[in-house]
Amino acid sequence: MVRLLLSVSVILLLNACAKQPYAASNKIYKTKVKALAKSIQTKAVPLQPNDIKQPTENIYTTNFGLRKPNMVILHYTAQNSCEQTLQTFTKPATEVSAHYVICKDGTLHQLISDYLRAWHAGAGKWGNNADVNSSSIGIEIDNNGIDSFSKAQLNTLTILLASLKKQYNIPTTNFIGHSDIAPTRKIDPGTKFPWEALAKKGFGKWYADTSTVQLPAGFNATYALRIIGYDVTNVKAAIKAFKLHFIANNVTDDLNEAEQKVLYAVMSQYL
Known part of the structure; x- marks a missing residue:
């Protein structure tokens, strides 16, 4: 009888573990959330008594979220x-x-x-x-x-x-x-x-038909990419990223005239 009870207990334990494979990570999540909740009740900048004149009492705003x-x-x-x-x-x-x-x-x-x-x-x-x-x-x-x-x-x-x-x-x-x-x-x-x-x-954002789009004289693709939001520190990489999103079928690091029209059309929506 004892052996039977032990067997049943082991089976139940194994089943419980099998049903909760993320029990350990869920516990870590809850612990970290509690720690974060506690941290926002702590002064952000610890000050020594002689650094700045301290108030006689703590005063907290009621306006936050x-x-x-x-x-x-x-x-x-x-x-x-x-x-x-x-x-x-x-x-x-x-x-x-x-x-x-x-x-x-x-x-x-x-x-x-x-x-x-x-x-x-x-x-x-x-x-x-x-x-x-x-x-x-x-x-x-x-x-x-x-x-x-x-x-x-x-x-x-x-x-x-x-x-x-x-x-x-x-x-x-x-x-x-x-x-x-x-x-x-x-x-x-x-x-x-x-x-x-x-x-x-x-x-x-997306763009409409660009067949009738006229590129302005001196159109600056780098400027257009920056207006949209791209980091143009590496312009060639920014061009590829733009084409991944808006063109997709010709993902190179340069822009032909048709692709420049797409860029201009997209940029125009951010102005």
């Missing part, structure tokens, strides 16, 4: 499965994460609160913003960089983007890709990502 994101950065995972990505994002050693992961079947995982800073953008820059992680939401879509995105994924993505745009009042221009903010390092979400379809729904 959580910081809100105002950008959405879209990625592909460049991994072989959603499960592999979830494992990557729940290991402290990887030091990489995102707010959301969308699996091929459309399953949506939220891994971190929108109000917290995920580590998805890296050394990215958009316009004058050189700390994209602090102002953005990162969405990773399960895709190896070769396959097309599934209908279920794109349906989930559209619903999620609509919710985020409404909740945080995110500007239409601020739905961009990882390659847009990191042109020298990244190419995701890649040439198969349906930017035009998303733009028609209000997530990002």
Whole structure:
């Protein structure tokens, strides 16, 4: 009887572990959130008594709230499965994460609160913003960089983007890709990502027919890229990033006349 009870206990324990493969990382998440909550109650700058005259009592403002994101950065995972990505994002050693992961079947995982800073953008820059992680939401879509995105994924993505745009009042221009903010390092979400379809729904900008567009005399492509938001420290990389997003079928580091017209048409929407 004792042996039977022990066997049953072992089976129940194994089943519990099997059903909660992310129990350890979930515990770390909760611990870190508690630590962050405690840290905001602490003085940001520790001062010695003789540094600055101290008040006789602490006074706190009543007017504050959580910081809100105002950008959405879209990625592909460049991994072989959603499960592999979830494992990557729940290991402290990887030091990489995102707010959301969308699996091929459309399953949506939220891994971190929108109000917290995920580590998805890296050394990215958009316009004058050189700390994209602090102002953005990162969405990773399960895709190896070769396959097309599934209908279920794109349906989930559209619903999620609509919710985020409404909740945080995110500007239409601020739905961009990882390659847009990191042109020298990244190419995701890649040439198969349906930017035009998303733009028609209000997530990002696109352009109309450019056959009648007349380029102004002395049109400066570098200036146009900068107006849109691209980091033009490396102009050739910025051109490739632009073409990944808006042209996709000829991703080189130069612009022919037709591609310059596309650039001009896109830039005109940012003026």
